[in-house]
Amino acid sequence: GRPLRCSPLYERLKDKRACFGSKMGWERPLWYAREGQPLAMDYSFGRQNWFENAAREHRATREGVAFFDQTSFGKLLVQGRDAEAELQRICANNVAAAPGACVYTGLLNARGGYESDLTVTRLDEERFMLVTGSAEVIRDRDWITRNLSEGAHVTVSDITNSLAVFGVMGPKSRELLSKLTPDDLSSDAFPFAASKEISLGHAQVRASRMTYVGELGWELYVPVEFAAGVYDALVEAGDDPGLVHAGYYAMESLRLEKAYRAWGHELSPDDTPFEAGLSFAVDFGKGGFIGREALLKLKGKPRTRRVVMFVLDDPEPVLWGGELILRDGKPVGDLKSAGYGHTLGAAVGLGYVANEGGVGRAFIESGTYEIDIAGELVPAKAHLRTPYDPKLERVKA
Numbered sequence: 001g002r003p004l005r006c007s008p009l010y011e012r013l014k015d016k017r018a019c020f021g022s023k024m025g026w027e028r029p030l031w032y033a034r035e036g037q038p039l040a041m042d043y044s045f046g047r048q049n050w051f052e053n054a055a056r057e058h059r060a061t062r063e064g065v066a067f068f069d070q071t072s073f074g075k076l077l078v079q080g081r082d083a084e085a086e087l088q089r090i091c092a093n094n095v096a097a098a099p100g101a102c103v104y105t106g107l108l109n110a111r112g113g114y115e116s117d118l119t120v121t122r123l124d125e126e127r128f129m130l131v132t133g134s135a136e137v138i139r140d141r142d143w144i145t146r147n148l149s150e151g152a153h154v155t156v157s158d159i160t161n162s163l164a165v166f167g168v169m170g171p172k173s174r175e176l177l178s179k180l181t182p183d184d185l186s187s188d189a190f191p192f193a194a195s196k197e198i199s200l201g202h203a204q205v206r207a208s209r210m211t212y213v214g215e216l217g218w219e220l221y222v223p224v225e226f227a228a229g230v231y232d233a234l235v236e237a238g239d240d241p242g243l244v245h246a247g248y249y250a251m252e253s254l255r256l257e258k259a260y261r262a263w264g265h266e267l268s269p270d271d272t273p274f275e276a277g278l279s280f281a282v283d284f285g286k287g288g289f290i291g292r293e294a295l296l297k298l299k300g301k302p303r304t305r306r307v308v309m310f311v312l313d314d315p316e317p318v319l320w321g322g323e324l325i326l327r328d329g330k331p332v333g334d335l336k337s338a339g340y341g342h343t344l345g346a347a348v349g350l351g352y353v354a355n356e357g358g359v360g361r362a363f364i365e366s367g368t369y370e371i372d373i374a375g376e377l378v379p380a381k382a383h384l385r386t387p388y389d390p391k392l393e394r395v396k397a
Contacts, residue, residue, distance in 0.1 A: 074137025108291030
């Protein structure tokens with residue numbers, strides 16, 4: 001029976017006319033209805049009844065500031081005198097960073113495939129917070145625990161339920177948060193991928209300058225007992241910059257425009273960082289880690305499959321994922337995830353393109369592409385880098 005697991009903001013967001021979905025038992029706002037609009041999903045293969053609502057939330061994130069309740073994100077606390085050494089062996093990227101640094105990394109298997117991808121924030125010398133997807137926290141804790149060295153002085157605790165997570169995202173996010181904190185949020189004092197404890201309203205929260213939507217913004221980790229008060233302060237201060245509540249449908253379209261990968265879609269135990277286009281998050285120089293030997297054997301060899309971003313030429317059709325990709329009329333793969341790119345003005349999808357002769361830049365860029373939507377072939381453009389803010393200038397503003 002629903003509701004089963006609820007954010008501390010559940011009743012407040014109901015009052016904001018959130019339409020909830022359920023994931024791992026969590027009630028999560030998918031989109032927010034207008035006054036008088038039915039709080040129900042009208043399912044179809046075309047534009048559903050929430051399309052314009054999600055578009056408004058998407059544009060608010062790109063142009064102003066939006067609030068996301070991300071409390072369902074999984075949170076693990078890894079601590080102990082051996083925590084750094086164990087995470088260095090389990091994570092593909094170098095997480096031996098200074099306290100206050102956030103590191104994006106994969107957890108790889110011995111074949112070099114993804115068991116998960118997540119963010120590691122170093123809290124102090126012996127404590128690390130790992131933030132993962134709502135559906136992966138139990139699996140990730142099990143994977144990490146099973147791969148700890150025998151006798152290692154380290155514990156792995158699920159702290160998901162102790163912290164609410166609020167995403168304050170958009171070019172006006174700094175303006176909004178600066179109304180509520182005396183702390184310096186400038187890029188010089190608080191650069192991208194940094195994490196600090198700050199005063200916000202009447203609470204001390206951890207603010208991490210990370211984003212899954214491709215804009216300037218902060219993820220706020222708030223003790224649950226302070227969550228309602230911090231939220232109320234944000235809403236009150238948000239009148240002037242025009243704070244908009246946004247749901248997970250907007251988050252999905254925003255991440256797709258940035259070609260951000262997602263575990264269970266573009267990432268799986270059979271996909272390597274080379275194929276996924278995420279080799280930047282692998283540090284071969286740090287020493288041994290799970291999957292390193294397998295990746296070294298693949299390093300420098302031609303790839304036969306890789307993730308490619310597609311944007312439809314026609315602004316009208318909608319993509320849902322699973323559609324066939326054709327290059328010069330021949331099937332070469334399928335979309336792993338898709339949605340509507342409201343900033344790009346057309347549907348967007350991410351999928352693997354495969355070719356035994358190689359999938360280098362020349363091969364990708366020389367082809368003519370179509371996406372099969374229910375039997376209709378719709379022309380699309382292939383991109384190896386997102387056309388939206390490819391240099392991360394907005395994220396690092």
